[in-house]
Amino acid sequence: MGKNEKMVQAITSREEDFSRWYTDICLRAELCSYSSVKGCIILRPYGYGIWELISCELDRRFKETGHQNVMMPLFIPEGMLQKEKDHVEGFAPEVAWVTHGGDEQLAERLCVRPTSETLFCDHYADIIESWRDLPKLYNQWVSVVRWEKTTRPFLRTREFFWQEGHTAHATEEEAVRETLDMLDLYAEFYQNALAIPVLRGLKSESEKFAGAVNTYTVEAMMHDGKALQAGTTHYLGDGFARAFDIQFTDKDNTLRYIHQTSWGISSRSIGGIIMVHGDDDGLILPPAVAPYQVVVIPIAAHKQGVGEKAAELVDRLKAAGLRVILDDSDRMPGWKYAEYEMKGVPIRLEIGPRDIEKGQCIAVSRDNREKRELPLDQAADLVPSLLEALHDRIYQKAKKSMESRIYDVESWDRFVETMEKTPGFIRAAWCGSEDCEAKVKEETTATSRCIADAKVPGSSSCVVCGKPALHTVFWGKAY
RNA sequence: CGGGGUGUGGCUCAGGUGGUAGAGCGCUUGGUUCGGGACCAAGAGGCCGCAAGUUCAAGUCUUGUCACUCCGACCA
Incomplete structure (x- = not known):
């Protein structure tokens, strides 16, 4: 009744207009705001919180596989960008240029990096001399700029946030192996962190990265049946090495070109989370990247003992390593339910006078709204299993949805x-x-x-x- | 870059034939409330996207421009 009407009014339904539903979620869940520059969005705390967790999950995996983080400059001199022919041709149409410093025109204009292959190459040429210097397993967390014509929050912005891995190897075999290993890592990340099933495979010649020998991809299917290229890994061969003259002395004392890879996942993945898991009530976040995994909502907080018990519950959950938010504002409980559903918080815990009498709280899962009574002294132990179960359910649901289509x-x-x-x-x-x-x-x-x-x-x-x-x-x- | 739509308080919108701006929601303060989007009272808040033009007078008419949005072409 009133309930349903209001909830549907809050955002456009997916059935009615999927695109509008998508933008409604981005704005209403406070993931981002539009900025005054077309195609550049402001990541609000909640949206940035998701990105931070995505970064953490990926970064941990990169470190575990021996990668190191570095930071390349924002600018690329025009001449440097042009060294690899296929590469420039691919990116030229969407490059943003800096032509002036103050009032003075620059002798050589600078490109705002659309990707950093050339920067890494220039650096590699500088630091790689011997087979002992290899491999270089570098990654960087930066934003890049591509001057897109049509833009959408997260899915296609002119500036976007990503990680770009760039590695240098002595042999083709090793570089190819790295390319495939990172593809597997991406697929595993999507499944285990974002609960998104992906297809993996090779891109065709016409779809591959400009300058690559091979591009591999993980592709996800959105709720509307459309594909989202969710991450790519490239085997670059020695083409860049030849263009930038990156040679090393091998064990047999001959000079050889290095073999390179690059790979990236961007803030676009947030769009994927929205469009794979979300429903007509809002976002549904996979617990691994949910800024708040649990929201605690006290009922009738002014009544005796409620505030204390709620605070106590929050402390226990936090001590168990969970990300928790307590909403003790004077909003109506129903308002809060709808709000945190909109934001996709996986588990809601309600605690009111009736629960306190029974020494329990009510747990509600975001995806299926199933309610469960949890004894207060066991809540911190039981919530993690609820989160795991939610992750599995939304993954299986997404998997079935993809496979059936x-x-x-x-x-x-x-x-x-x-x-x-x-x-x-x-x-x-x-x-x-x-x-x-x-x-x-x-x-x-x-x-x-x-x-x-x-x-x-x-x-x-x-x-x-x-x-x-x-x-x-x-x-x-x-x- | 082509085609369509939209720009008026924070949000959703109303403002026939031009005469100096309104509602609901939200916000602030006080009080009553609290198990699925509460109620009462008192407040605050807008050079009408921007720029020219027509006019005694422009939210309203003309032109331009920008932004957002949807659909295509190009890309993560």
Whole structure:
């Protein structure tokens, strides 16, 4: 009744207008605000809190695998950016330039980094001499700028936050291994930290990173069936090394070019969290990256003992290492429920006079709204298992949702029809020609998302032209 | 960059044929409340996106511009 009406009024429903639902969440959950520069968003404390936790989760994994953090400058001299031909061509259209310092025009204009391959290369050329200097396993946490034409919060902003890993290796094998290892790390991160299932695979020639030999990707499916490129790892070969003359003396005393990789996950992943897990009442955050895993709401806080018991509960939860917020403001309880649901806080604990009599509190899970009574003295021990269960549920739900919308298609007519009528991915064979790929894009607006590891059983001819197929490809419309 | 939509207190919007700005919600203070978005009372808050133009007079008409938003082309 009144309840439902008001809750639906708060944000647009996903059914009604998914795009608007998305922006409503970003603003209403206070993840971000628009700034006065188009395409540049302000990360508010709650949104930044999520990014901080994403960073922590990833950074821990990077450190565990031997990577070190560094910081490169914000600017790239024009000449440096232009050293690798494919790379410049790929990025030139969206580069922002600094032309003046004060009133004086610069002798050479400076590009605001759209990515830092060239900066790392320039540095590597400086510090790498011997095989003993390798590998270099560097990463940096920075923002980069790409002057996009159309922008959306998190999904496509002109300035975005990310990590970019850049590694240098003595051999191709080692660099390729790093590229694949980081892809696995990304997939594991998405599953275990963000509860988002991903497909992984190789990008086609036309979709790969400018300057890379190979680009690998993790692709996630959003609630509306569209794909989100959630992270990429690139095997750069020795092309950059040749362009920047990065050589080392190998064990056999011969000069060799290094082999490089780069890989990144951006603040776009926050958009993924929203569009995979969110519902019509707001966000649903995976516990690992929820700024508050638990909200404690005292009921009738003015009544005797309630405030004290609530504070005590919060202390216990915090002592157990949980991220907890106490809302003892004089809002109505119902208002608070809706508010923290909007913000996607995984677990809500209600504690009122009736509970205190029974020595318990009520736990409500954000995703399914299931209520459970928790004895106060066991709450801190039980909440972690509630969080784990929530993580598993939202992961399984997302996984089923994705798997149920992957369609195996063998004919072109079916391909067009499926892409038009049923949102999701199509798994279909491909001959490898760019013409066929271009035709798909032209006629369906879908793109090849990635080349799957395994071939599709049974289908061996290209879904577009009918010639013998080389690959099985996932196709989809993408953000 | 093409096509559509929208810009008026913090938010959602109202302001026929031009005459110097309103409502609801929110906010502040005090009080009563509190198990799914409470109530009473008293307050604060707006050069109407920006810039030109027409006019005695522009939120209102003209032109330009900017921002947001949606749909396409390009990208994480």
